[in-house]
Amino acid sequence: MNDMEEKFIGSLVGAVVGDCLGSEYEFVTPIPSREKMLKTYNSPCIFKYTDDTAMSRSVAFSLIEKKKLDCIDLAKKFTDEYIRKPYGYGATIGEVFHKLNNIFSSKEYASITEEEIFSPSKQQHSGQGSFGNGAAMRIAPASLFGIKSDNKEFEDLVRKISLITHAHPFGINGAILEATAVKWALKYPNNDSDLLDKLETFAKSLEVDSEQKVYQEKITLIRQLMLEYETSEEDVATKLGNDVTALNSVPAAIYSFLRTTKERFSNLSPEEKFKETILFSISLGGDTDTIASMAGAIAGAAYSINCIPKNWIKICEGVDDARKQAHKLYELQHCK
Ligand SMILES: [Mg+2]
Secondary structure, rough: HHHHHHHHHHHHHHHHHHHHHHOOOOOOOOOOOOOHHHHHHOOOEOOOOOOOHHHHHHHHHHHHHHHHOOOHHHHHHHHHHHHHHHOOOOHHHHHHHHHHHHHHHOOEEEOOOHHHHHHHHHHHHHHHHHHHOHHHHHHHHHHHOOOOOHHHHHHHHHHEEEEOOOOOHHHHHHHHHHHHHHHHHHHHOOOOOOOOHHHHHHHHHOEEEEEEHHHHHHHHHHHHHOOOOOOOHHHHHHHHHHOOOOOOOHHHHHHHHHHHOOOOHOOOOOOHHHHHHHHHHOOOOHHHHHHHHHHHHHHHHHHHHHHHHHHHHHHOOOHHHHHHHHHHHHHHOOOO
């Protein structure tokens, strides 16, 4: 197996590990100490995955099967999975899946259009669409699939995957920035660009017509935090957020990884850096499974599968499937 394949696998397994371990403390207050957390993760239980992994698996499955983005197939896979096991999803996303299910059960599959598929998500929240983190939390397989795409193709890929459930620009733009971070991390540490510069350029173009430069402001805050020697979890959660919106969780996930690239962590091994990313992201509190899953996708891509602790891999549900899907996505992009 070569380095890039190990990074592909690291990304999808990292996302699963973050979801499974993070779900233990979702909206728990106060978040226990690191020692207590590590003790919990040393127990012989299996930690179950949640909606983050369930939806991510559907994205990977559809891209692998169709060898391209097929939004109608992906919407069907999301819907079937939700109907089969409707637990742990965001509060209002069920409305979208029930409407999609009505479309799939009342019409001939071949006659269904993309426009119809995107319509239920556009009706959410009085027509504004959802700005939750549900599009960003499932996007890592798109970063692997789109590793060779140019910026425009990549943005379109992520946008359309997002639009099935999230129509608000904050929800979509969060997914694009998270996907960009994962794609960048696949080339880390040999990447010749700076992640924050890259994210800022993307955010500027995404927010060019918007009065609110919300993601640009978050990137500025991340830059400031990166200049500090140490940052407390409370301070980071206050500045970057830790809730179920994309705007208040994607920047926290990106910072949780970037923090491990600071000079003060240079003595840590890549495995310790991966662990530090996950534990810090969970310590932020709030939507811990999604923030840890998004941080895990970036750190897993950067540090690769060999650096994800073996004892964590053993206790997380869904790792084997993530490994297989990452392998197939790698073959699709590198073995033509
Ligand atoms: Mg979840």
